[in-house]
Amino acid sequence: MEWVYWLLSGLNVLMWVGVAVLYTAKVGQIGQLYKMEAQPIQEPPLISVIIAARNEQKALKRCIRSLTRQTYPSLEIIAVDDRSTDRTRSIIEEMASKHPNVSGVYIKELPKHWMGKSHALYEGVKRAKGEWLLFADGDILFHPECLTKAESYCRKNTLDHLTLIPDFHGSHLFSKWYGAFIFMSASSFGMLWRVKNPKAPQSLGVGAFNLVKRSAYEQIGTHAAFSYNTTDDATLGKRIKQAGFRQDAVYGTRMIAVWNWYENLSQLIRSVEKSVFSFQSALITAVSCLLTMLYPWAGLFIGPPVPRVLCAVSLLAVFLLYYVYSRHAGGGRWYGIAHPLIGLCLIYGGFRGALRASRRGGMTWRGTTYGLKDLKS
Secondary structure (H helix, E strand, C coil): CHHHHHHHHHHHHHHHHHHHHHHHHHHHHCCEHHHCCCCCCCCCCCEEEEEEECCCCCCHHHHHHHHHCCCCCCEEEEEEEECCCCCHHHHHHHHHHHCCCEEEEEECCCCCCCCHHHHHHHHHHHHCCCCEEEEEECCEEECCCHHHHHHHHHHHCCCCEEEEECEEECCCHHHHHHHHHHHHHHHHCCCHHHCCCCCCCCCCCCCCCEEEEHHHHHHCCCHHHHCCECCHHHHHHHHHHHCCCCEEEEECCCCEEEECCCCCHHHHHHHHHHCCCCHHHHHHHHHHHHHHHHHHHHCCCCCCHHHHHHHHHHHHHHHHHHHHHHHHHCCCCCHHHHHHHHHHHHHHHHHHHHHHHHHHCEEEECCEEEECCCCEC
């Protein structure tokens, strides 16, 4: 039986220490947008900001207001109300009446084989006139210089697509823990520093900020090419990279922030269903979380002495990952303490999502149930 402890602790220490060392060595190659010096241009290209909003009354007014305060001079803002049942539409109408560069699109029905957000962004593009398209969510707060710096960064590095990893603001701690876990993992395991390498397979797209040239967007087939995919943002980034366009992913700390990503723990758990809606995926998620996120903590107290020490080293590596991530991307340097709690949420949320999907005959997200046939994540 002791060989099991040795195997699990050995695999964990190899994985966590290896990833922590590699990420710590390479993180300096990942850009930070706030350090970018704005480079003035005589005729700045028009940027069309397209916001997909479904029941986003909590932060939508703040989001649009932060966009109207941008220093970037050539900007239009298109807010798309995706069948909301709260005050989203009235907020859009109010902001449009106050700001001439703000307009609204109001969707009443969702066509078959479309995810709500993808369809909303697609409809927003139809209204857009910009050479550049910025796809964003309705709970994002933008620093006044965000778009000026982003356009300068794209021009300096001849990019076709730029995505930003956001800060997480607000009072809900679990949202901050979950955001740190998601993007620490994307940065380290996803080798974020390789995204800008045209020859590397790594890619990224983040729903908070996807700035893409319209010509590149149209060449990959627009959102219509992946209309029934639950991870539209990441798929957008992947398709752009695979098509040979230049891409980069940088930290947006101090430039953009998500306001209260999930308002409570229950909402966070429900969000797992969006990606894990089959029992096979739920089982894979549960096994990986148990072995790599929960076992190192349990291994401190069970098994022979040496495997316990290896588990302790693994946890130190986890804490190091969160610490290094926070120094470059924002967030709490101590968030590693919440790592096993996130693992439990993923396990419970995965099986809950799979069970609900099997009972309902589809995956439910933001009040809409999507049939499982042809649905991708």
